[in-house]
Amino acid sequence: MEKRVQDYTQDILAVIRSNTSPAAMSSKLEDFHANDLADAMPRLTVQERYKLYRILDINMLSDIFEYTDSDNAAEYVKEMDVKKGAAILSRMETDALVEVLQKIDKAKKKILVELMDDDVRHDIEMIASFDEDEIGSRMTTNCIIIRENLTVKQAMNSLVEQAAKNDNISTIFVVTESQKFYGAIDLKDLIIARQDKSLEDLVATSYPYVYAEEDIDDCIEELKAYSEDSIPVLDNDNRLLGVITSSNIIDLVDDEMGEDYAMLAGLTAEEDLKEPLKESMKKRMPWLIVLLGLGMVVSSVVGVFESVVTQLPIIMAFQSLILDMAGNVGTQSLAVTIRVLMDESLTGKQKLELVFKEMRIGLCNGALLGILSFALIGLYIYFFKGKTLVFAYAVSGCIGVALLLAMLISSAVGTCIPLFFKKVGVDPAVASGPLITTVNDLVAVVTYYGLGWVFLIGVLHLAG
Amino acid sequence: MEKRVQDYTQDILAVIRSNTSPAAMSSKLEDFHANDLADAMPRLTVQERYKLYRILDINMLSDIFEYTDSDNAAEYVKEMDVKKGAAILSRMETDALVEVLQKIDKAKKKILVELMDDDVRHDIEMIASFDEDEIGSRMTTNCIIIRENLTVKQAMNSLVEQAAKNDNISTIFVVTESQKFYGAIDLKDLIIARQDKSLEDLVATSYPYVYAEEDIDDCIEELKAYSEDSIPVLDNDNRLLGVITSSNIIDLVDDEMGEDYAMLAGLTAEEDLKEPLKESMKKRMPWLIVLLGLGMVVSSVVGVFESVVTQLPIIMAFQSLILDMAGNVGTQSLAVTIRVLMDESLTGKQKLELVFKEMRIGLCNGALLGILSFALIGLYIYFFKGKTLVFAYAVSGCIGVALLLAMLISSAVGTCIPLFFKKVGVDPAVASGPLITTVNDLVAVVTYYGLGWVFLIGVLHLAG
Structure with a gap:
C-alpha cells in the first residue's frame, strides 16, 4: 500500500487561489479539516493569508491555530490586525495559547493580553503558574461545567449555551455552589435521558480526577488506563480548574516515551530535523563527557592488567x-x-523477584552463549592462530566462563541501578544505555582479565 | 506530592461486601468509573463476582470488560452463564472483543459466537480479516452513522436511537445510500444547530480518513496530527467500516514507541513483569546471537593488530x-x-543534509573530546605509567586523533545505516543500538590500531 492516499493541500490551495466570492469560498473551506488547512497555510503567500484572515470566521481561524505549530502561529499573529489576533488566540485551548504567546515579543504580547477577556487572562495566568512537570501546565480550561442542582432539560440548555465556546463536550462536569468537583455526566447519557429525569441519577460521583500539582510522570499511566475523552483537574481545595483531554494524553505519552527513548540513546532530550547544530551538540555533550570520564576509569583498570596481556596477547583480541x-x-x-x-x-x-528473574535470564543466556563461544573460539584459535588444541581450549574456556559471569553480573547491575535510582528519587531513565554499558565494561574487564590472570597464567602457566 | 491520591478499590470492595439490596448496590456501583471497577474485580472472590454478574446490567459489565485485560476477561466469561457472557461480549468494542475471544478455548468460543447477533459476528470476522500491521485490525465498529439526506431533527433522533448501543458519539459520520463515506458532523455543531437547518451545512465533506489496509506505521503520525476523537476507516470501495478512536491512537502510539524503545535496547519486543522466563529469553536471544557473531568478527580484526599491542602494550588499555x-x-x-x-x-x-549535520556534530563533539582526552591521558601516562613526556603525549595524541576520527565516522554510520534500511523497506529501528555499536567497534578498532601502527610504531618507532 502506498503511503497516505489523501493530501488535501493542493485542493485547499486551489480553492484559495480561485476567484469565488468570500461567502462561497468560506463555505468551501469549512468542508476541510482544520489540520489540513493548517498544513496549507505555510504554502500561501502573505497576501493570500491576508485574504484568508478576512474570509474565515474567528472560530475557524482559532481551530486552524490549534493545529499550527507555535512558531508559525506567532508569525501569523504578527501578520494580522492585533484585535483579530487577540480574538483568535482567546478561543484557543489555553495550553496551546500559552505556547504561542511565549513566541511573541514582549511588547506585542502585552497588547494582545490586554485585549483579551478577563477570564481568558485568568486562565493564562493559572496555566502558566504550574511547573512544566506538573499536570496543571498541560490542561485546558475548555470544558462544560454545570451546577449539580439542575434538571436534565436545564443541563441540556446550559450545554448548548456553553458549547459555542467550549468544544470538549463529550463529558459534562458537575460542580457544587463553591465550584468543588462533584461528578461527571457522559453526554450520551444526557442525550438519551428523559427530560424530566433527575440529573442526580446520571452523575458518576466517583469519577477519576487528578490534582493540578501532581507530577505528569506519576499520573500518566492512570490517565491512559481510564481512556476517557477528558479527565478533570482539581486544585488543592478540590475546585475544578480544567481538564486533560485525550489529545493531551496522546502528546504526554509521546513526550514521555520519547524522553525515555532519548535517554536510552544517551541524549538529554529528543531532537528534530530543524534543530541548529549548537542545540544538538548541547543535547549530546553532557552524556559524552560523563562517559569519557567513566571510559578513562575503565581504561586505567584495563591498564592494571597490562602484564597479563604482555604475557598472553591473544586474550586481548576477545576483550x-x-x-x-x-x-x-x-x-x-x-x-x-x-x-x-x-x-x-x-x-x-x-523488586527482588525482578532482580532474580533478570539474573536467571542472564545466567541462562550466558550459559548458552558461553558454550557457543567456547566451542567456536577454541576452533578459531586452533586453526587460525596456530596454537595447540589444549592451549586453544584453555583460552576459549576462560572466555566462555568470563562471558557467562559477565552476563550474569551485568543483568543484575542493569536491574539494580535503575531500581536504586528510583528509590532515591532520580528518574531511572537517567541510568541510560551508555551509562550501564560503561559500568558493565568495568565488571567485564575485571572478570575477564582476572580470570585470565588466575586461571591461564597462574594455574596453567600459559604464555604467548 | 505523593503518588496518586485516589484509590477507589477499597470503596468498591466495601460496597460489594455490604448487605445492601441489589438495586441500591447497583446504583452505588454505577457512581464508579468502569476502570476502577475493573481494577477491583480480581480482588473479589469468585462468589462475590457471581453476585456482581447478577447485580450489574449488561452495559455496565461490558464497560468493565473494556477495561479488563483480555486474560482476566476470558476468565470471567468462563465463570458466568454462557448467554450472559455472549451478551456482554457483544456490547464491547469490536477490537477488544476479538482479543478476549482469542483467549477462550475453541469449543466455548464457538458457542459464544453462535449466541451473538449477526452484525456482531460480521464485525468480528471483518476485524479478524486484517493483518495485525493494518489499521483495520485496530478499529472499532462502535460509531454513529447516518444518511446524508436527513434534517437536523431527524439526525438528532437517529443519534439518540443509536447512542444506546454506540457510545463514540462526538463525531457523527455521514454516508450515501451505498454506504460510501460522505463526511462528518461534529456533535457540538448538531447540538447547537437550529432544528430546521439543512444537515448539508454541518457536514465536513473533506474530513480525514484512512483505508483499512494501510500500514499502522504509515498513518500513525497523521492520525495523531488530526487529534480527533474518531477517524473513519474505509474499505477499498470507500465504504465506511469503522473508526479509530483517540484511545486506539493512544494505544498505537504507546505500542509503536515501545517497539522502537525495545529495539534500541536490543530486545525483539517489549516485556512485562509477568512474562515467563522462557518468553523473556526468546525475546533477547536473537539479538545476542547476532551480536556474538559480530563480536567475533571484531575480535578477529583486533587479532590482526596483536603485534601492535605486543610492541606497545599501553595502547591496549585505551581500546x-x-x-x-x-x-x-x-x-x-x-x-x-x-x-x-x-x-x-x-x-x-x-537525507543528505541529515547525514552532513550528524557528521558535523560528530566532528565538533569529537574535536572537543579529542582535545580533552589528549590533555588528560597524556598527563595520566606521564605521571602514573612512568613514561617520558614525549612518549606520553605521542600516545595520547594518537588516542585523541583516533577518538575524533572514530566519532566522525560513527556519526555517519549511525545515520546512513537506518536511512539505508528504510530505503530497502526494512524497519530502520532494526538497526538497533547494539548493532550500530558493534559495527562502530569495527570502525574504531581499525582507526585506533591502524593509527597506532602507522604513527607510533611506523613513524615514531616507539616501543614499550
Whole structure:
C-alpha cells in the first residue's frame, strides 16, 4: 500500500487561489479539516493569508491555530490586525495559547493580553503558574461545567449555551455552589435521558480526577488506563480548574516515551530535523563527557592488567567481545526495568523477584552463549592462530566462563541501578544505555582479565 | 506530592461486601468509573463476582470488560452463564472483543459466537480479516452513522436511537445510500444547530480518513496530527467500516514507541513483569546471537593488530575508551535518525543534509573530546605509567586523533545505516543500538590500531 492516499493541500490551495466570492469560498473551506488547512497555510503567500484572515470566521481561524505549530502561529499573529489576533488566540485551548504567546515579543504580547477577556487572562495566568512537570501546565480550561442542582432539560440548555465556546463536550462536569468537583455526566447519557429525569441519577460521583500539582510522570499511566475523552483537574481545595483531554494524553505519552527513548540513546532530550547544530551538540555533550570520564576509569583498570596481556596477547583480541556482550545484556535488563517501573509501582518483594528473574535470564543466556563461544573460539584459535588444541581450549574456556559471569553480573547491575535510582528519587531513565554499558565494561574487564590472570597464567602457566 | 491520591478499590470492595439490596448496590456501583471497577474485580472472590454478574446490567459489565485485560476477561466469561457472557461480549468494542475471544478455548468460543447477533459476528470476522500491521485490525465498529439526506431533527433522533448501543458519539459520520463515506458532523455543531437547518451545512465533506489496509506505521503520525476523537476507516470501495478512536491512537502510539524503545535496547519486543522466563529469553536471544557473531568478527580484526599491542602494550588499555565512545556517538545519531524517519518523509536532499549535520556534530563533539582526552591521558601516562613526556603525549595524541576520527565516522554510520534500511523497506529501528555499536567497534578498532601502527610504531618507532 502506498503511503497516505489523501493530501488535501493542493485542493485547499486551489480553492484559495480561485476567484469565488468570500461567502462561497468560506463555505468551501469549512468542508476541510482544520489540520489540513493548517498544513496549507505555510504554502500561501502573505497576501493570500491576508485574504484568508478576512474570509474565515474567528472560530475557524482559532481551530486552524490549534493545529499550527507555535512558531508559525506567532508569525501569523504578527501578520494580522492585533484585535483579530487577540480574538483568535482567546478561543484557543489555553495550553496551546500559552505556547504561542511565549513566541511573541514582549511588547506585542502585552497588547494582545490586554485585549483579551478577563477570564481568558485568568486562565493564562493559572496555566502558566504550574511547573512544566506538573499536570496543571498541560490542561485546558475548555470544558462544560454545570451546577449539580439542575434538571436534565436545564443541563441540556446550559450545554448548548456553553458549547459555542467550549468544544470538549463529550463529558459534562458537575460542580457544587463553591465550584468543588462533584461528578461527571457522559453526554450520551444526557442525550438519551428523559427530560424530566433527575440529573442526580446520571452523575458518576466517583469519577477519576487528578490534582493540578501532581507530577505528569506519576499520573500518566492512570490517565491512559481510564481512556476517557477528558479527565478533570482539581486544585488543592478540590475546585475544578480544567481538564486533560485525550489529545493531551496522546502528546504526554509521546513526550514521555520519547524522553525515555532519548535517554536510552544517551541524549538529554529528543531532537528534530530543524534543530541548529549548537542545540544538538548541547543535547549530546553532557552524556559524552560523563562517559569519557567513566571510559578513562575503565581504561586505567584495563591498564592494571597490562602484564597479563604482555604475557598472553591473544586474550586481548576477545576483550571487545566480552565487554560488548556485557553491555548488551545490561542494556536489555535496564530497558525492561525502566518500562516496568514506569507501568507499575512495585513492592519490595516484586523488586527482588525482578532482580532474580533478570539474573536467571542472564545466567541462562550466558550459559548458552558461553558454550557457543567456547566451542567456536577454541576452533578459531586452533586453526587460525596456530596454537595447540589444549592451549586453544584453555583460552576459549576462560572466555566462555568470563562471558557467562559477565552476563550474569551485568543483568543484575542493569536491574539494580535503575531500581536504586528510583528509590532515591532520580528518574531511572537517567541510568541510560551508555551509562550501564560503561559500568558493565568495568565488571567485564575485571572478570575477564582476572580470570585470565588466575586461571591461564597462574594455574596453567600459559604464555604467548 | 505523593503518588496518586485516589484509590477507589477499597470503596468498591466495601460496597460489594455490604448487605445492601441489589438495586441500591447497583446504583452505588454505577457512581464508579468502569476502570476502577475493573481494577477491583480480581480482588473479589469468585462468589462475590457471581453476585456482581447478577447485580450489574449488561452495559455496565461490558464497560468493565473494556477495561479488563483480555486474560482476566476470558476468565470471567468462563465463570458466568454462557448467554450472559455472549451478551456482554457483544456490547464491547469490536477490537477488544476479538482479543478476549482469542483467549477462550475453541469449543466455548464457538458457542459464544453462535449466541451473538449477526452484525456482531460480521464485525468480528471483518476485524479478524486484517493483518495485525493494518489499521483495520485496530478499529472499532462502535460509531454513529447516518444518511446524508436527513434534517437536523431527524439526525438528532437517529443519534439518540443509536447512542444506546454506540457510545463514540462526538463525531457523527455521514454516508450515501451505498454506504460510501460522505463526511462528518461534529456533535457540538448538531447540538447547537437550529432544528430546521439543512444537515448539508454541518457536514465536513473533506474530513480525514484512512483505508483499512494501510500500514499502522504509515498513518500513525497523521492520525495523531488530526487529534480527533474518531477517524473513519474505509474499505477499498470507500465504504465506511469503522473508526479509530483517540484511545486506539493512544494505544498505537504507546505500542509503536515501545517497539522502537525495545529495539534500541536490543530486545525483539517489549516485556512485562509477568512474562515467563522462557518468553523473556526468546525475546533477547536473537539479538545476542547476532551480536556474538559480530563480536567475533571484531575480535578477529583486533587479532590482526596483536603485534601492535605486543610492541606497545599501553595502547591496549585505551581500546575500550575509543570503542565505547564510537558506540555512544553512533547510537545517538541512530536514535535521532529513527525518530526523524518516523515523523517525516524526507526528500533525498533532506537525507543528505541529515547525514552532513550528524557528521558535523560528530566532528565538533569529537574535536572537543579529542582535545580533552589528549590533555588528560597524556598527563595520566606521564605521571602514573612512568613514561617520558614525549612518549606520553605521542600516545595520547594518537588516542585523541583516533577518538575524533572514530566519532566522525560513527556519526555517519549511525545515520546512513537506518536511512539505508528504510530505503530497502526494512524497519530502520532494526538497526538497533547494539548493532550500530558493534559495527562502530569495527570502525574504531581499525582507526585506533591502524593509527597506532602507522604513527607510533611506523613513524615514531616507539616501543614499550
